[in-house]
Amino acid sequence: MNAVRKRNDAWHAKAARIAGRAALYFVLLLYTVWVLAPFLIIILVSFEPDLQFAREGFQWWPDWSIEGYTMLFDPENEFISLLGTGFINSLWQTLIPTVGGLFVSGLAAYAYAKWEFPGKSKLFALCLLLMTVPLNAGLTSYLFYNALGWTRGGAAVLPIIIPGIFGSMGTIFLIYPYVKAVPTGIVEAARIDGMGFMGIYCRVIVPLSAPVFVAQFLFGFVGGYNNYSSALLYLLGNEDLWTMQLALSQLIDGLTESGAWLNVKCAAAIFSMLPLIVLFCFSQRYFIENVSAGGVKG
Amino acid sequence: MMEQERVLTGERLEETVPVSPVKKRKRPFRREWLWCYLAVGLPFFGFVFFNAAPIVISFASMFCDANTYDFGSMQWNGFANFVEFFHDGKFLHTLGITFWLTCAQFVSLAIAIVVAALLNAERVRGSKVLKVIYFIPYICSGVAIAVMWSIIFERQGVLNQLLGTEFTWLNDSAHPQFLTWAIFVVILWPAPGYGIIMYTAALKGVDTALYEAAELDGANAFHKFWNITLPMIAPMTYFLVLAGVTSGFATFDQATILAPVSWTGTAGPEDAGLTVQYYIYYEMTEFGNMGYASVIQWAMMIITLIPCTIIMKLRKRAEENIG
Numbered sequence: 001m002n003a004v005r006k007r008n009d010a011w012h013a014k015a016a017r018i019a020g021r022a023a024l025y026f027v028l029l030l031y032t033v034w035v036l037a038p039f040l041i042i043i044l045v046s047f048e049p050d051l052q053f054a055r056e057g058f059q060w061w062p063d064w065s066i067e068g069y070t071m072l073f074d075p076e077n078e079f080i081s082l083l084g085t086g087f088i089n090s091l092w093q094t095l096i097p098t099v100g101g102l103f104v105s106g107l108a109a110y111a112y113a114k115w116e117f118p119g120k121s122k123l124f125a126l127c128l129l130l131m132t133v134p135l136n137a138g139l140t141s142y143l144f145y146n147a148l149g150w151t152r153g154g155a156a157v158l159p160i161i162i163p164g165i166f167g168s169m170g171t172i173f174l175i176y177p178y179v180k181a182v183p184t185g186i187v188e189a190a191r192i193d194g195m196g197f198m199g200i201y202c203r204v205i206v207p208l209s210a211p212v213f214v215a216q217f218l219f220g221f222v223g224g225y226n227n228y229s230s231a232l233l234y235l236l237g238n239e240d241l242w243t244m245q246l247a248l249s250q251l252i253d254g255l256t257e258s259g260a261w262l263n264v265k266c267a268a269a270i271f272s273m274l275p276l277i278v279l280f281c282f283s284q285r286y287f288i289e290n291v292s293a294g295g296v297k298g
Numbered sequence: 299m300m301e302q303e304r305v306l307t308g309e310r311l312e313e314t315v316p317v318s319p320v321k322k323r324k325r326p327f328r329r330e331w332l333w334c335y336l337a338v339g340l341p342f343f344g345f346v347f348f349n350a351a352p353i354v355i356s357f358a359s360m361f362c363d364a365n366t367y368d369f370g371s372m373q374w375n376g377f378a379n380f381v382e383f384f385h386d387g388k389f390l391h392t393l394g395i396t397f398w399l400t401c402a403q404f405v406s407l408a409i410a411i412v413v414a415a416l417l418n419a420e421r422v423r424g425s426k427v428l429k430v431i432y433f434i435p436y437i438c439s440g441v442a443i444a445v446m447w448s449i450i451f452e453r454q455g456v457l458n459q460l461l462g463t464e465f466t467w468l469n470d471s472a473h474p475q476f477l478t479w480a481i482f483v484v485i486l487w488p489a490p491g492y493g494i495i496m497y498t499a500a501l502k503g504v505d506t507a508l509y510e511a512a513e514l515d516g517a518n519a520f521h522k523f524w525n526i527t528l529p530m531i532a533p534m535t536y537f538l539v540l541a542g543v544t545s546g547f548a549t550f551d552q553a554t555i556l557a558p559v560s561w562t563g564t565a566g567p568e569d570a571g572l573t574v575q576y577y578i579y580y581e582m583t584e585f586g587n588m589g590y591a592s593v594i595q596w597a598m599m600i601i602t603l604i605p606c607t608i609i610m611k612l613r614k615r616a617e618e619n620i621g
Contacts (some may be wrong), residue, residue: 027413028413028422031432032428032431032432035431035435036431038443038447041446041450042446042456046450057452057454057455057458057459058454058455058459065428105341108337111334117330117334118331120334123342127338134603135599136600137349137355137356138595139575139579139582140359140595141348141356142588143355143356143359143364143366143369143588143592145352145366146367146369151367156566163347163349166345167341167344169345172341188412196330196333198333201563216579224438226438228440228551228554229550229551231498233579246440248441249555262449265445266446267447269442270320272439273438273442276438287433288429291433291492293499294496295499295500295503296500297497
């Protein structure tokens with residue numbers, strides 16, 4: 001009798017476990033589909049002939065055609081030159097403030113972490129205070145840059161690349177603990193070997209805390225590449241300076257006729273997302289680890 | 299938004315990463331002090347010049363007739379902008395839309411907790427790959443995502459086919475709320491990626507002894523989640539809520555793409571896609587009315603401040619509870 005009940009209990013427990021597992025994988029599958037479906041859909045639409053979409057709407061199995069891509073890459077349509085220029089512009093307009101700002105923020109973090117100078121603790125506290133100031137003029141900064149003359153002609157790019165070069169209090173505090181963790185003995189040894197302030201920074205601090213610099217760079221790059229509002233505000237009147245996001249939005253805007261040329265739109269959207277997705281695939285470790293570090297701490 | 303999230307995490311990192319002591323040295327190194335002051339000074343210079351100065355000018359322009367495209371046009375007009383502001387029903391409308399869209403951040407948080415808890419269950423195959431997949435939408439731009447979803451919301455698109463309907467989701471004058479819901483979904487879709495990664499890391503950090511003790515007391519899975527897991531990850535939740543609220547209040551990109559200003563001057567039917575930031579942009583560029591745009595911007599700064607302060611307080615308390 002007892003043996004039977006035991007076997008029954010074991011069977012129940014096993015069934016419950018299997019059901020639980022199934023439910024778990026089912027929910028995860030559902031969410032995965034939700035995340036991936038939009039990508040799949042725009043890939044399908046990008047391969048659907050324009051006429052077919054107009055007649056039959058979206059098809060899960062379209063008459064595969066590369067019309068969208070040939071239209072996009074046809075030099076006569078100027079789409080590709082728009083997006084190509086956009087990519088180059090996004091690249092330099094993002095790299096300058098990201099790399100420059102990271103260098104400057106890292107330098108400040110290094111000065112706070114590894115050097116003693118009068119007034120350091122007060123400046124550090126001020127830094128912390130400024131970081132938490134939630135005030136931001138946002139779009140209305142335009143008036144200030146207009147006063148500087150940074151909104152006319154080619155100078156319109158300055159509000160996008162210059163402020164970032166000076167780093168930010170937030171980045172200083174993100175880098176600070178990693179720089180602080182570099183053994184002081186190594187810094188001392190480098191000093192005795194005759195390295196100066198900058199020498200130690202470039203040849204000791206940055207290489208030894210490389211992961212945090214790489215992660216910060218990647219997040220900064222993604223943020224800059226995806227930035228839309230300031231590009232729209234400052235660069236709209238200057239087509240030569242359009243970034244990828246601005247070029248994409250203007251390209252879509254130019255194809256407003258509802259229901260038409262969706263394949264070109266989709267191809268353009270894919271083209272604009274591809275650089276970051278490729279970058280992410282090669283560096284996902286840094287992204288995930290960096291975010292996880294935040295999770296562990298807090 | 300990303301910047302701010304990193305900022306707040308960093309603040310926490312600083313307290314917990316073990317650090318080696320710096321030797322106090324009294325010997326003066328004047329030449330190197332100069333380097334130090336230069337290194338420390340540059341960010342301060344940047345702050346004063348590119349954060350504080352625009353804020354001051356924006357503040358001043360609240361009391362002026364100011365043309366966006368001509369700084370020299372600034373002319374004192376007393377409190378005319380404020381009078382207009384307090385009679386502006388449109389601002390309240392945009393505020394309502396913005397709050398509505400900010401709710402997407404809370405939904406996203408709930409999704410993130412559930413998915414992270416599932417990923418953290420014992421021996422889930424492919425959890426690493428799934429985490430990477432779930433993070434991909436988070437690195438895509440708001441513009442591209444909005445374009446992507448606008449294809450789905452097309453009249454002949456996949457959504458209408460699945461539902462067997464024929465709505466123009468993004469421009470249905472009979473149902474203007476469809477547009478707001480569409481933007482809601484577009485914001486919601488990529489948002490959980492960040493929270494999922496953070497929560498999976500945080501959940502791993504919860505002391506398993508707590509669960510074992512609860513099991514001895516006869517707690518079931520739900521009790522354990524509700525009484526142990528949630529309180530233990532509460533500080534993280536408050537942090538993510540804070541980041542979500544700030545980014546939700548700043549919603550702009552998705553709205554401008556999905557609700558372009560029509561020839562009647564509205565962003566979608568009945569301005570259903572007009573968020574506060576979009577309204578500011580519209581006032582600035584369409585009417586060149588910088589003074590009024592600044593009033594809205596400042597109102598929004600103050601409105602953002604209230605929930606942020608409350609959340610910060612709650613977060614501190616939650617930390618004390620578990621610490």
